[in-house]
Amino acid sequence: VSPQSLLSRVKGPEDIRTMPLGELAVLAEEMRTTIKETVSANSGHLASNLGAVELTLALHYCFDFRRDRILWDVGHQAYAHKLLTGRAADFHTLRQLDGISGFPRKGESEFDLFTTGHAGTAISCAVGLAVADRQAARDGKVVAVVGDGAMGAGMSFEALNHAGALGCKNLLVVLNDNSMAISGTVGAMSNYLSRIRTTLFYNEFKREVHSFLEHVPVFGEKMEVVFEHVKDAVKRSMVAGQIFEDLGFRYFGPTDGHNLEELIDTVRDVKLLDGPVLLHVLTDKGKGFDPAVKDPEQFHSPKTFCVETGKIIAKDDPATKETFTKVFSDALIEMGERDEKVIAITAAMPSGTGLLPFQEKFPGRFFDVGICEQHALGLAAGLATGGAKPVVAIYSTFLQRAFDQVFHEICLQELPVVLAIDRAGVVGADGPTHNGVFDIAYLRCLPNIVLMAPSNGPELRAMLQFGLGLGKPCAMRCPRTSVPTAEWAVPPVDLGKAAVVREGGDGAILAYGAMVGPSLAAAEKLAAEGLAMTVVNLRFAKPLDTELLGRLLTEQPFCLTVEEHALMGGVGSAVLEAAADLGRADKVAPLALPDEFVPHGPRDVLLRCLGLDAEGIAKAVTAARTAIESRTNC
Numbered sequence: 001v002s003p004q005s006l007l008s009r010v011k012g013p014e015d016i017r018t019m020p021l022g023e024l025a026v027l028a029e030e031m032r033t034t035i036k037e038t039v040s041a042n043s044g045h046l047a048s049n050l051g052a053v054e055l056t057l058a059l060h061y062c063f064d065f066r067r068d069r070i071l072w073d074v075g076h077q078a079y080a081h082k083l084l085t086g087r088a089a090d091f092h093t094l095r096q097l098d099g100i101s102g103f104p105r106k107g108e109s110e111f112d113l114f115t116t117g118h119a120g121t122a123i124s125c126a127v128g129l130a131v132a133d134r135q136a137a138r139d140g141k142v143v144a145v146v147g148d149g150a151m152g153a154g155m156s157f158e159a160l161n162h163a164g165a166l167g168c169k170n171l172l173v174v175l176n177d178n179s180m181a182i183s184g185t186v187g188a189m190s191n192y193l194s195r196i197r198t199t200l201f202y203n204e205f206k207r208e209v210h211s212f213l214e215h216v217p218v219f220g221e222k223m224e225v226v227f228e229h230v231k232d233a234v235k236r237s238m239v240a241g242q243i244f245e246d247l248g249f250r251y252f253g254p255t256d257g258h259n260l261e262e263l264i265d266t267v268r269d270v271k272l273l274d275g276p277v278l279l280h281v282l283t284d285k286g287k288g289f290d291p292a293v294k295d296p297e298q299f300h301s302p303k304t305f306c307v308e309t310g311k312i313i314a315k316d317d318p319a320t321k322e323t324f325t326k327v328f329s330d331a332l333i334e335m336g337e338r339d340e341k342v343i344a345i346t347a348a349m350p351s352g353t354g355l356l357p358f359q360e361k362f363p364g365r366f367f368d369v370g371i372c373e374q375h376a377l378g379l380a381a382g383l384a385t386g387g388a389k390p391v392v393a394i395y396s397t398f399l400q401r402a403f404d405q406v407f408h409e410i411c412l413q414e415l416p417v418v419l420a421i422d423r424a425g426v427v428g429a430d431g432p433t434h435n436g437v438f439d440i441a442y443l444r445c446l447p448n449i450v451l452m453a454p455s456n457g458p459e460l461r462a463m464l465q466f467g468l469g470l471g472k473p474c475a476m477r478c479p480r481t482s483v484p485t486a487e488w489a490v491p492p493v494d495l496g497k498a499a500v501v502r503e504g505g506d507g508a509i510l511a512y513g514a515m516v517g518p519s520l521a522a523a524e525k526l527a528a529e530g531l532a533m534t535v536v537n538l539r540f541a542k543p544l545d546t547e548l549l550g551r552l553l554t555e556q557p558f559c560l561t562v563e564e565h566a567l568m569g570g571v572g573s574a575v576l577e578a579a580a581d582l583g584r585a586d587k588v589a590p591l592a593l594p595d596e597f598v599p600h601g602p603r604d605v606l607l608r609c610l611g612l613d614a615e616g617i618a619k620a621v622t623a624a625r626t627a628i629e630s631r632t633n634c
């Protein structure tokens with residue numbers, strides 16, 4: 001942020017309230033430039049943030065969020081909010097280790113009331129805050145800013161339903177409608193919003209319609225009833241946002257989200273009204289940066305890029321390297337070609353989960369349900385019951401939303417649904433809301449499910465094929481990284497069977513999924529120190545290979561489990577439980593994540609800090625050896 005800029009003078013939102021409109025417009029452009037330049041260097045969410053600049057300015061201009069409250073849904077569009085709330089000087093540290101978070105973060109600022117990253121939560125939490133404020137006789141409005149994609153989430157609907165019935169007077173929902181989620185928004189609600197968008201009904205017009213209908217002549221009582229019906233029907237078909245009004249909200253809009261003057265006037269007006277109010281604002285994703293306007297999907301959350309041309313520069317993950325996601329994407333197409341029963345499902349993440357090529361190739365066998373993870377799983381259950389072979393490609397962190405559907409719709413019915421879990425493990429710059437480090441724990445406790453994790457590309461293919469033929473629920477977890485270039489033997493996948501990839505008699509490392517590679521590297525290091533380690537590719541967290549485990553616990557001095565997952569409930573826990581059954585739990589040492597949220601930062605740096613790289617694993621082996629030897633000597 002240059003010291004000559006207007007932005008450098010903004011220490012807090014109060015500083016913008018004294019600025020004339022002309023200066024605010026300059027400030028908006030400075031904020032856009034800062035966002036664009038920072039994201040180009042650090043990666044991050046771009047297009048949504050560029051689209052929300054004027055809206056954020058108008059909200060901070062009209063409200064005082066030290067007294068009023070603001071909640072950003074997902075929070076990936078809150079960069080302008082960060083710039084206005086005292087974080088401009090540190091903004092260059094965005095998403096870096098110990099730097100500014102890419103999402104609202106409690107503790108980072110008094111203006112961030114929640115640490116967020118998941119979609120659909122803002123209205124719900126805002127209703128709670130609104131009720132609490134009312135009960136405490138506290139003044140001020142609660143504002144929830146929600147995208148059109150997030151508006152389609154079940155939780156948003158549940159909250160609208162409740163707020164409308166409660167008649168929350170102090171609630172304002174701002175619908176930031178750019179007709180995009182990460183990809184185009186899907187669903188009937190989205191179609192409804194786009195009809196409003198294209199027919200451009202304004203409140204002015206709405207008032208005219210109402211007044212016209214009031215003057216329609218009425219003859220006799222019967223005719224009056226008929227006319228009431230007709231009036232209702234006409235109003236319904238002509239008045240924008242009727243659906244929200246029917247739910248108990250006062251609807252305003254659609255308003256141009258880039259016309260600062262109009263936006264400030266409108267926000268100022270709706271602020272004075274008793275709610276619940278829904279203000280519909282139209283914004284352009286990527287506004288002000290041509291490459292992002294042209295390809296808002298690519299620029300939703302781009303890797304680093306050239307700020308002049310928009311050309312992506314993938315520093316950390318060269319395109320030459322194949323990711324687990326890419327291998328899954330290719331493998332699913334092959335399997336889809338061989339078996340027309342294979343159906344792919346995503347909850348608003350077709351690009352992130354690698355399903356775009358499948359969608360292109362088999363459009364009739366692909367479903368994007370929007371940000372509705374629960375429905376994605378219910379849909380899969382129905383499809384499986386009908387004889388299809390559904391594969392739900394989903395991030396580990398978002399599958400959390402659908403835990404009950406995995407339990408009730410899938411495992412309880414023992415249905416053959418494949419959960420292709422992506423971003424399982426530490427994800428990096430998106431931070432704690434996106435780390436996928438709990439899935440083994442929350443799935444392992446469910447009867448009937450099989451849990452597996454591939455350690456490399458060929459194994460991923462083999463496991464996907466195996467899962468599709470299994471005839472019962474299964475989940476395959478894959479990390480957010482490239483597949484290892486060093487290959488190791490991948491024997492045919494056999495239910496509940498692990499694979500020994502290296503043999504030695506000084507102890508065993510039992511690694512799960514992506515941790516096989518670094519465990520082998522650790523074994524190499526230890527070999528240089530004279531230790532011959534066995535390395536086991538566990539393959540299945542459920543069922544565990546108890547036969548092999550029993551043998552290892554007898555033959556080896558100790559077993560170290562290694563996983564990119566929380567310690568509690570993970571593979572280490574599973575091995576400890578099985579070892580306890582065999583009376584040998586004292587021989588097991590688990591290496592996993594501690595009972596705390598892993599912050600944002602580069603994935604490799606975080607893994608190193610967590611001791612989950614080759615060096616850390618080698619250290620854990622030495623520590624386990626010492627601990628177990630000292631126990632034995634006692």
Ligand SMILES: Cc1ncc(C[n+]2csc(CCOP(=O)(O)OP(=O)(O)O)c2C)c(N)n1
Binds near residue numbers: 371
């Ligand atoms: C529960 C959940 N599922 C999926 C995501 C991934 N995600 C992040 S932003 C986004 C799109 C949100 O669209 P919208 O609310 O319209 O906001 P926009 O990006 O268009 O501003 C998605 C799907 C998420 N954050 N949370």
